[in-house]
Amino acid sequence: MGVQAVSTPQDGATGRLRAPYRSVLDLIGETPVVELTRFDTGKCRLFIKLESQNPGGSIKDRIALSMIADAERYGRLAPGGTIVEATAGNTGLGLAQVGIPKGYRIILVVPDKMSREKIQHLRALGAEVRLTRSDVGKGHPEYYQDMAEKIAASIPGAFYVNQFANPANPLAHESTTGPELWSQLAEDVDAIVVGVGSGGTLTGLGRYFAKVSPKTEMVLADPVGSVLAPYVKTGELGQAGSWTVEGIGEDFIPPNCDLSFVKKAYSVTDKHSMLAVRDLLSKEGILAGSSSGTLLSAALRYCREQTVPKRVVTFVCDSGNKYLSKVFDDFWLAEQGLAEREQHGDLRDIVARSHREGGTVLVGPDDTLLTAYGRMRRGDVSQLPVLDDGRLVGIIDESDILAVLEGPYDGRWDRFNAPVKSAMTADLHTLQAGQTLDALLPVFERNEVAIVFDGDDFFGLITRVDLINHLRRNR
Numbered sequence: 001m002g003v004q005a006v007s008t009p010q011d012g013a014t015g016r017l018r019a020p021y022r023s024v025l026d027l028i029g030e031t032p033v034v035e036l037t038r039f040d041t042g043k044c045r046l047f048i049k050l051e052s053q054n055p056g057g058s059i060k061d062r063i064a065l066s067m068i069a070d071a072e073r074y075g076r077l078a079p080g081g082t083i084v085e086a087t088a089g090n091t092g093l094g095l096a097q098v099g100i101p102k103g104y105r106i107i108l109v110v111p112d113k114m115s116r117e118k119i120q121h122l123r124a125l126g127a128e129v130r131l132t133r134s135d136v137g138k139g140h141p142e143y144y145q146d147m148a149e150k151i152a153a154s155i156p157g158a159f160y161v162n163q164f165a166n167p168a169n170p171l172a173h174e175s176t177t178g179p180e181l182w183s184q185l186a187e188d189v190d191a192i193v194v195g196v197g198s199g200g201t202l203t204g205l206g207r208y209f210a211k212v213s214p215k216t217e218m219v220l221a222d223p224v225g226s227v228l229a230p231y232v233k234t235g236e237l238g239q240a241g242s243w244t245v246e247g248i249g250e251d252f253i254p255p256n257c258d259l260s261f262v263k264k265a266y267s268v269t270d271k272h273s274m275l276a277v278r279d280l281l282s283k284e285g286i287l288a289g290s291s292s293g294t295l296l297s298a299a300l301r302y303c304r305e306q307t308v309p310k311r312v313v314t315f316v317c318d319s320g321n322k323y324l325s326k327v328f329d330d331f332w333l334a335e336q337g338l339a340e341r342e343q344h345g346d347l348r349d350i351v352a353r354s355h356r357e358g359g360t361v362l363v364g365p366d367d368t369l370l371t372a373y374g375r376m377r378r379g380d381v382s383q384l385p386v387l388d389d390g391r392l393v394g395i396i397d398e399s400d401i402l403a404v405l406e407g408p409y410d411g412r413w414d415r416f417n418a419p420v421k422s423a424m425t426a427d428l429h430t431l432q433a434g435q436t437l438d439a440l441l442p443v444f445e446r447n448e449v450a451i452v453f454d455g456d457d458f459f460g461l462i463t464r465v466d467l468i469n470h471l472r473r474n475r
């Protein structure tokens, strides 16, 4: 039987199959829109614009292009110059994506809560990353925006981008994102649900739609802890809290953020954001970052509240592949207190990786020390339970391995092949799952890890880090 040719759908208007582009920078913008059909959207139709399809993976490529072009046009950036920015990651990726091929040096000040993948991506692109604290506010010398401004002032000819006040930021959305949406949704849009980082998206789209479609409502999706949604609702600027989603939510109102466009604002918990973005992947096959969960959650609430049919659009602001070790990692969610987990009021609540759920990274007594060490590194843990046929027979930690390796240099490599049972601690003090947190303190005082059993069954380990995480979650 011959091979059947599979016909490829072509979307006549723009054509997805076209001649090669000369540069990936030509791929910024003109992102596709998909209708979400597997969610309960009430009387409404909900669409989502995939900004994750930009070459840098986020909505920020658009503003990087426009802010660099603007600085070049007005002489604030000359060939060989330095670009400095304070960024949660995506603007930095956009700036590096656009700026590095043009020969600019890129220095980015990034708060330390940002995902490892974003930082690795930035460094691999060739940007210089300066990490700073994410737990301090404006006015503190280590606040990321103040630090970036100071670095820029210390380098002759450096251009401090300042996406929070740079007019070329909202202009990018007014002149590209807005017209694209308008045309893609057949000039009929009732509501646009956006998040605010710098306010560029909100303000740019607000300005464009005020001109072409005054009926279009701008809806704000904001993380709980941010000051923006409460300000829209009460007119008062409160104290900021903390939140986990990246790239949106603020502790101040940026100059580029014109909240007068907002008709309705929703505060969304981290938990709801995480659930929504995981649903987006499992229901619709769309891999998005955590903030897109905030937007989707608010958009679904807005849709379900409407009493007449409306056409609503929101964004996938960045791709979820930067967050695989966070939002899409069940253990990370549990550690953050964001997983749906039954609480027992005893030691079971503190075990981050329960053996019963297959979460424990473990080793066998006849495995080599090299295997044990490899599992510790990959699992990001410092000790492993040693199980023989399902029965706990010991614990091995980094110092046990080191104790075997120390000694004469000759033969050190061979000692990596020694079995785990020759190095492990077999004299185990165990706790029962039903005990309370107080039982942990004497264990940690002896510099041991707590080994928890449920009856005769090994339940899991509790380290100092697990206890600290538990106390932080329940503070």
Ligand SMILES: Cc1ncc(COP(=O)(O)O)c(C=O)c1O
Residues within 6 Å of the ligand: 059, 090, 194, 195, 196, 197, 198, 199, 200, 201, 202, 246, 247, 248, 289, 291, 292, 295, 315, 317, 318
């Ligand atoms: C990851 C991310 N970055 C940025 C933005 C929007 O940022 P800005 O207000 O700076 O346009 C969003 C909006 O939802 C976002 O999710």
